[in-house]
Amino acid sequence: MSLNTSWTIEQRYRRLEDISQSERESMTLSRQQDTSFPCYHIAPSFGLLNDPNGLCYFNGEHHIFYQWTPVGPVHGMKYWYHLSTKDFIHFTDHGIGLHPDEDYDSHGVYSGGALVEGDRVLLFFTGNKRDENWNRVPTQCFATMFLNNEIKKNGIIIENEHYTEHFRDPKVWKKDDVYFMVVGAQTQNEKGSMALYESENLLTWQHKGPIKTKYTDLGYMWECPDFFELDGQAVMLFSPQGVQSSDPYDFKNIYSVAYLVGDRLNLSTIELEGHHDILQPDYGFDFYAPQTYLDGSGRRILIAWVGLPDIDTPSVKYQWAGMLSIPRELTLEDGFLIQKPLTELQSLRKEEVVFSQTHKIENGSFLVQLDIEDKEFELELSNLKGERIVFSATRGEFQLDRSEMSHLYAEKFGTVRKAPRLINNQLLEMYVDNSVIEIFINDGKHTMTSRFFIDNLENISIKGIEYAKLFYMDRIDGLYSSLKEN
Template sequence: MADSSRIGCLYVDACTDEQATAYDWCQEAVDGAERCALSSVEPTEYDVLWWHRDELFDERALADAPALAAYVRDGGTLLLTLSALPAVEPLGFEEVAPDATGWEEVPEPTGHLWQALYDDHPIHADYDTLRVHTRGAGVTIPYARYESIAPRSGDVLASTIRGDTDVVKQMAILSWEPGDGQVLGIGSSVAFAQPTHDVCQGNRETLIENALAFLAADERHPLTGRPKNVDTFGQLRERLDDDPSRPSYHVTPPANWLNDPNGLIHWNGRYHLFYQYNPAGPFHNTIHWGHAVSDDLVHWEDRPVALTPSPDGPDRDGCWSGCAVDNAGVPTVLYTGGRDKRQLPCIATAADDDLTAWDKDPDNPIIEELPAEPEVLRTEDWEGEFRDHCVWRENETWHQLIGAGIEGGGGAALLYESADLRNWEYQGPILAGDRDTAGTVWECPELLDFGDRQLLHISNYEDVVYFLGTYEDGEFDVDRRDKLDHGDFYAPQSMWTDDGRILTWGWLPEARDVSGQWDAGWSGAMSLPRELSLADDGGLCQRPAPELTELRGDNTSYDVVRLDAGDTEQLPVESRSFELRATVRLEDAEAVELSVLESPDGEERTPIRYSYESEIAVDRSASSTDPQATGDTQTMRVRPYDAPLSLRVFVDGSVVEVFANERHCLTSRVYPTREDATGISLSAEDGHATIASLDVWELDSVW
């Protein structure tokens, strides 16, 4: 840090021992540093103001510092550490104050877990790891963090590391850019008074020195500042472009966390895909609604965040899953708002035709009480497991399904009716089930009408189960039950297109641990859009949307590939982004194996095995040498083996999406580590097999 920087070290009344130790260090490190009382400081005399505080924050401490907020907004810079971090809220820089403050014992080395997006931030410049310990064990220290909620206006630069454990929801280092100024907050693990390990001490001093130097230079990191605009989303994508595990033709978030698809609607000729999104990092917390749009289902564009939790509203803790409807020409979304231990339905209407801005109803929530019968499941987290919405109109009446868990076991899809989308009357469950499974919740229910028959699907924490049957007079009569997808696929939602098709997307959750997702800087992808219909025999058909053929590039084609027992046919294609289509006949073979993402020596490979037992299995045991990745095998049943198998396989970074006979789907997430894990091969076991009409296409990015 330049010795000429002028640092004002703030205190109230008199310095505590902790403040004195920190400020003594600063005055030794910087010639231009001096202590100054909040009541008398002239902010414009300094390049940076640093407020380090160990006493619990008291808003009255700011009563004598009216010029501080104006100084920052006019271009000043401020560093807030430990218990001074909550000052961002009364100073007007942030609407949501840190929700976790106090003193904590530190039984193991503790520090900061840096986000991959900000690993080049100047205050992190002297570290070669995302995990930096700044406080040794055996002390009790003050802290202020965001934990159950995230800041509305600030960027989360780092969370917390405790020993070797990543604690991603303890958000500790943050950045704000109010007006023309800049604020950095470091809420934990930078106490100075107690002695600590030399390495931790050096890391702590480097962090604070870098923070002061960064603020004194009035720099800006290109990815900080909220709300993010479309250009910034583009920069986020560019930052992650080099990740070979990141899908290129499946919809992903610009960065950070994505889960359920929400509010799907075909509006004014454009496909709108909203989704559960956490802008604070690649983990689930304080959910917003992200937004992507497409004119053709082939090329997608990011749009600004559509729904943001309201600090004073019933959705303060998250704008959770919901759906969109056309209400007399007004796009309207119904979603679950979460606050404290309550999760209740809320409504918002579009403020523009681009669906980029939404007006929340001031009377939210629109349903304030849980139904009495059946009794809704209570858990440690929620007064009632009651969430997610499917809404449709029939005979001038609006109908709404809400997912729920039931006390004593099982889940249910609960029906409400309304004339105006705001006043709802409870009708009862249209279907309940899984009574033998305690703690089950039927999430994200959706009812789809195919004319003579209807389909209801629910997500029960593990699987997406669908029921085919008939729905009439508030009851669903089931005649068939199966899984919509047999792999890493959850919480799907559908839209009716203008040409009358039903298109469905599902969330593809990660199959690697929290640390793997953190290091990547992103989590979650959408499935390909699937066109749903009923076959002549009444069964469900699932096909990739036909528009996706526009992504096809270079083609490798075979009329017939004949495989003998033990043969391996290596295809002349090396790719992590392709579509493979083939018709497989086992003849007298026990199985045919299609291996994708294969390294030349076979150390990494993902076999897709079709056997005479009428089963398709995706074996992930050798998919990755990364211990953070899941290695189990996923399976699904298909039609009898003596009939040809129509197979379409889409490989996209870490996604393997399998469609069999246009009816069965299995999606897997895999994470090869080797650059040369790009091969494709075919083989037969214990007999002869025929692969007909084999095509492999390279696929382009949708972004």
Template sequence: MTDTLLKAQKKQDELTGIIATSEEIKDQRPLFHFATPGGWCNDPNGFSEFAGKIHLFYQYHPYSTQWGPMHWGHVTSGDFLKWQLEPVALAPDCEADFKGCFSGTAIEYEGKHLLAYTGVSENEEGEVQNQCLAFGDGKNYKKVSSQPVITARDIPFDYIHAHFRDPKIWKKDGKIYMICGLKQKDGKGCLVMFESADAKKWTYKGVIDSSRDGLSTMWECPDISVVNGKELLIFSPQEMKENYQLGFHDGNNSIYVSGKLDYEKCIFTRERRPENNYTAALVDYGIDFYAPESLQLSDGRLIMTAWMQAWESYITPENYIWSGMMTLPRELSLKNGRLYQKPVRELESWKSDARAGEIAGGKNECIFKKARRHFELDLKSQSASGQINLSLAGGTEKVMLKINLDDKSISFDRSESLVAGKIPYRKAKIRTEENAGGENSQTGGKFKFQIICDTCSLEVFINDGIMTFTNIFFMSDVLSDLVIENGTNQSLTYDFWKIQEKN
């Protein structure tokens, strides 16, 4: 273990010790979502199954709650809800990555855990990003001696060398494939693919897809998987422009396209979406969702998680020693070219104290008073008009989730929370099976909202998961009131559960 890695591990031990002895810090933290043990985290990395455990690595800076030289933190789980902290896996400690170990992925390979990541270094022209590898046993990891394994010399065209990152690796027909995001000389993003027979020598195959309309620049964190017989390609374009009807917002987005990857021609052919003839759609419509990464489980499920925060709006309170958490892992499926997301089924065993109710049109109901924010609330409405408001309030602070059935929209407002940030509010068109594009929806009511809250986050799964809406917030008080206002002319039914660790 290098001095840099030892120093990071010592800091992680110090942070976990502080949390263990502070009830105040424990109360700040989510119960069933992964959150950094202290310091900063962003993108999920190396989300994989190895040696009978689920492994999640993450971009990690243990020395402050702000982004800094990137390490790889590491946790494991048996149920996606309770995470065991492991030793820090990677630190920026060699010539190929002395400025940072950026995002990547992991697979099992010949009995070992293979990590692929971006090493950030510097030369006389400035910052350089290349692809690197490390092998491990599920606890400890060693970088290969031939770092980096892929550089600009392996790409037959010029590009911006400071933007070549985030390798996704997978196995197929006895070979290993890798795709990475890259910024072309014209500033547009693209995805390049490489092939290897032994994880040592890599061959450039080509550009599988690229920005076609100039609506984004760099494409970060590519992810590819097979679901329902089709390839699902997810990536995170930067510097996008807002398009309310399509759901895109200014800045960093995470989008998906479905289709077919031709391995010989090295081309990804996109499916067009039936509702608007467009090929791409947003993965999540809330403020706080970025850099999703998927895992193909041995039981056949495709599971995805993402960083639950926005680059554009940092809202970590000043007195916190931790910043950054992940979404609840989600089970993915494709239907008619549309992505459906549902909470991992393991959550069911953590639900307790079930109760149901009905709120008449024009009435309000307090679901709980002065309680911890660990719950699932499912709402069903037959109304085609009016507004449903959900408020979480503690002391003088409050957050609001608003469902407007007149214009078929959902919005989140944290302007009255502890820290509002630069994006205190987001509104999105409600997607439905009839019209996932969001225009002229003709549902005639019958909306379903599955709302999951964990201390400082609200994740909403709409209409069986055809749309998700993820936002974080912070409050000074760990206890809140939950009130539902039914501003429609028909009854609103609900089911409610507490979520707590199973015995």
């Protein structure tokens, strides 16, 4: 039984103030016992972390919010938790940024984005409310964050008049003194869409309609929409639900992520003109709800949730679930979104180890670099029992196999993921952090992001290539201070 269904509504929708200090300490202590907890990925002290929210560069820092359910590792009452950093190594923990403390967000502050305007940040979010019959009443709302990081809610700006109750996750940008918002939506005929709104004053918004593409029947809901311009083209990034494919690579998870690259968004016809076929940025088991933003140097940065809705990982028994991906810089090349780890992460690298065949690892947080040239190969992470995950490649495709882990889960969605091999000679980077692996393949055209669970991880071994480079990774710091972790 899924943890998400074994909890009662009353249990899941308890507020933070209803959780005793002893309960918080007990959950924190349980999480501290978990050797699968990451060192250089953002994860919760306890409870559930899911979507990244409100990403922005403001007042000399990167600001990262994420959805947090403090009652336990389950979807329930959602808060926005707030961190900031100048270098992605040292973080300031600001604690909860947005509380579900108004009537319109009485059942959770749901996901959304940020827009920097001078000496303030506008934080857009979905207010989640349930009526007496447990019908959802979603509204799009906003708050203002000031230079001292104080946040003030401004209330509802868009009520739901055109879509089903699935109407959430606003993302806003400004162009020529006009504000535009996309919202993830389900049309009245239960089709997923990215709804567009327009405003000149932030308070009055005009519904323009779903953005038109050639994909008129792609799932029943598009969550976490993002629209941005990159290298002179227009990009729609979203997380469609209810999509399956007979293709060996695409849409194999319970929910996946997709994007469209077009020439421009025509604001008169509300059409993404000249767009290519739909693509996926990631072919792993656990990549969802990515959000992007521009930093002070003009880089387009992406951060995603390493997790999926309706999937429980083995970490739930330690009272935590979910983490954020490492930050990735985006560029466009030949219609593909290219993802590269931010250069700041190089500061986490410690000594370099060059090995062939098998290397006994000192700890589970490291980076592996493989120069695969025009070869087939296999890389294995294992323990002394032979429990393992295997990443391999033929000349035509990559494969990640986690069928022999210590702790299997979500087997109904398969234990193997594949991705096309588009380039023969390439340098692969694999970021491993105790129970997560992020693999950058095809020169960044794709990634494979996945959780894995191997007790007492002991060895890394390679076949088909002469050697590999390994860098142990340092720990990021500054997290959990507002929760008074021991």
